[in-house]
Amino acid sequence: LVFKPLKTVQKGKLMDLTSTVIIPLLFGSLGIFALFRLLQWMRMRAYLQEAVVVITGATSGLGKECAKAFHAAGSKLVLCGRDSEKLKDLVQQLSTMTNHQKNVSTHKPHTVVFDLSDTKTVLNAAEEILRYLGHVDILINNAGVSFRGTIVDTGLDVDKKVMETNYFGPIALTKALLPSMIKRRQGHIVAISSIQGKISIPFRSAYAASKHATQAFFDCLRAEVKQYNIDVTVISPGYIQTNLSLNAITADGSRYGVMDKNTAEGQTAAEVAQVVLSAVGQKKKEVLVAGLTPSLAVCLRNLFPRLFFTLMATRAKKERKAKDS
Ligand SMILES: NC(=O)C1=CN([C@@H]2O[C@H](COP(=O)(O)OP(=O)(O)OC[C@H]3O[C@@H](n4cnc5c(N)ncnc54)[C@H](OP(=O)(O)O)[C@@H]3O)[C@@H](O)[C@H]2O)C=CC1
Ligand SMILES: CCCCCCCCCCCCCCCC(=O)OCC(=O)COP(=O)(O)O
Numbered sequence: 001l002v003f004k005p006l007k008t009v010q011k012g013k014l015m016d017l018t019s020t021v022i023i024p025l026l027f028g029s030l031g032i033f034a035l036f037r038l039l040q041w042m043r044m045r046a047y048l049q050e051a052v053v054v055i056t057g058a059t060s061g062l063g064k065e066c067a068k069a070f071h072a073a074g075s076k077l078v079l080c081g082r083d084s085e086k087l088k089d090l091v092q093q094l095s096t097m098t099n100h101q102k103n104v105s106t107h108k109p110h111t112v113v114f115d116l117s118d119t120k121t122v123l124n125a126a127e128e129i130l131r132y133l134g135h136v137d138i139l140i141n142n143a144g145v146s147f148r149g150t151i152v153d154t155g156l157d158v159d160k161k162v163m164e165t166n167y168f169g170p171i172a173l174t175k176a177l178l179p180s181m182i183k184r185r186q187g188h189i190v191a192i193s194s195i196q197g198k199i200s201i202p203f204r205s206a207y208a209a210s211k212h213a214t215q216a217f218f219d220c221l222r223a224e225v226k227q228y229n230i231d232v233t234v235i236s237p238g239y240i241q242t243n244l245s246l247n248a249i250t251a252d253g254s255r256y257g258v259m260d261k262n263t264a265e266g267q268t269a270a271e272v273a274q275v276v277l278s279a280v281g282q283k284k285k286e287v288l289v290a291g292l293t294p295s296l297a298v299c300l301r302n303l304f305p306r307l308f309f310t311l312m313a314t315r316a317k318k319e320r321k322a323k324d325s
Contacts, residue, residue: 044281049074049104052133056116056173057143059086061242062192065273066140067109072099073277077109078129078136080143087111116143116169117161126176135184136177138280141170141214142192146244147207149251158253159206166210171217178225187230190280191218195238195294199301199308202316207248222285231283235276238290239266267291 053070057063059081067079071094081087091109099106112128114121129136145165147158174189181187196204197211215234222232245263248256272289279287288295301308 040282044278045073045104047283048277048281050076051137052076052078052135053138053140054078054080054129054136054177055140055142056080056170058090059083061244062237062240062269062272062276063140063142064090065269066142066276067094068097068270069273069277071097071106071109072101072104073281074101074104074106075138076107076133078112078133079109080112080114080125082113082115084111084113087113116173117164119164119168119172122169122172123176126173130177130180135180136187138188138190139174139177140190140192140276140280141174142190143169144192144194144210144244145207146248146256147205147250148203148245148248148256149205150203151205154206154251155253158249158251159209161253162206162249163210163213166207167213167217170214174221178230181230182225182228185229187225187228188233188280188283189218189221189225189230190233190235190276191215192276193218193234193236195236195288195290195298197234197236198298199294200312202312203319231285233279233284234286235279236286236288236290237267237272238294239263240269240272241266242269 048070053075055063055066055070055077058067058077058079063081067077067090071077077094079087079090088111091111094106094109097106110129110132112125114125116122143165145162147154147162149158170191178187178189181189191214193214194207194211196208197215200208200212215236218232218234222234225232239262241264245260246255246257250256267289275287275289288298290298297308300311
């Protein structure tokens with residue numbers, strides 16, 4: 001008898017609390033969140049619009065999709081690649097693209113042809129870019145090549161080739177553009193690394209080494225250039241559906257020429273390009289763009305290295321057996 005009215009009173013109080021506190025609080029928080037996202041989006045739009053953005057490896061895969069995304073955002077692009085015809089085709093493709101973003105004016109990109117594994121051409125390219133456009137706001141070091149092979153069979157020239165393309169080329173370009181960024185007290189350098197910049201999986205030695213070096217270099221750079229107001233973003237994707245495995249170099253320097261199942265089932269390059277656009281727009285320091293297994297593998301490598309090494313040794317044994325049979 002005493003309990004029943006007490007329950008009714010409590011229910012009434014709860015109703016009062018819901019209508020006077022919980023619901024306004026919920027809607028208030030949602031409103032603040034929406035406002036925050038809107039401001040973030042507006043800031044990002046202003047940052048990317050009219051920005052001079054250099055993209056390496058723009059002729060294919062992720063680089064090409066980044067070109068489309070930054071072009072649509074109103075950036076002034078400098079598209080870099082080894083093949084001038086492919087670059088011309090891309091410029092043509094961009095010019096016919098319909099922009100769904102209202103009030104954003106797009107710009108005809110410039111193209112610069114050079115090979116990242118040839119330092120001299122990289123330095124000339126940097127000079128050409130600065131001569132043309134006066135400055136660079138955002139440099140996206142995207143170009144890269146993968147590798148497949150056993151360490152014991154791989155010639156040092158192949159290791160060097162992968163390092164030249166994935167590490168020395170991008171750092172040469174970065175160093176060549178850095179002084180002008182420091183002078184302006186403004187700039188943003190982006191490195192497209194890989195999950196393999198954080199973990200090493202068997203038969204990818206040169207590639208994993210080049211991406212670990214990339215991660216280390218750009219982490220150092222971030223700390224060193226903060227005082228000049230320069231941002232550094234390292235992006236570590238998992239598998240993306242591109243030609244990366246097809247174009248991978250093998251132990252004897254020849255082309256691998258196989259589309260790996262994991263690559264074929266990866267995220268689309270357009271999806272990853274949107275993540276790159278948003279990470280750059282928000283000046284994020286580091287972003288992992290990967291599914292559950294690669295992300296767990298990174299955690300495992302850091303928290304339980306012995307278990308990770310055992311798994312990798314088992315993987316190597318299995319892959320070798322499959323190849324032999
Ligand atoms: N695909 C994936 O699963 C993943 C990719 N990544 C990284 O993403 C980046 C882009 O690769 P992705 O789009 O996948 O692969 P693609 O093979 O499709 O594109 C690679 C690009 O790099 C260019 N390139 C290669 N070697 C050189 C060189 N010596 N000088 C100049 N440019 C060169 C290629 O030019 P060309 O057309 O002339 O060959 C091409 O434009 C790479 O850094 C890669 O390591 C990271 C994680 C996963
Ligand atoms: C419960 C814990 C599970 C942990 C599983 C550990 C074993 C799984 C190994 C997973 C390896 C993921 C590798 C991801 C590699 C990757 O995303 O690389 C991206 C690339 O750069 C692709 O280049 P590639 O030429 O190698 O195709």
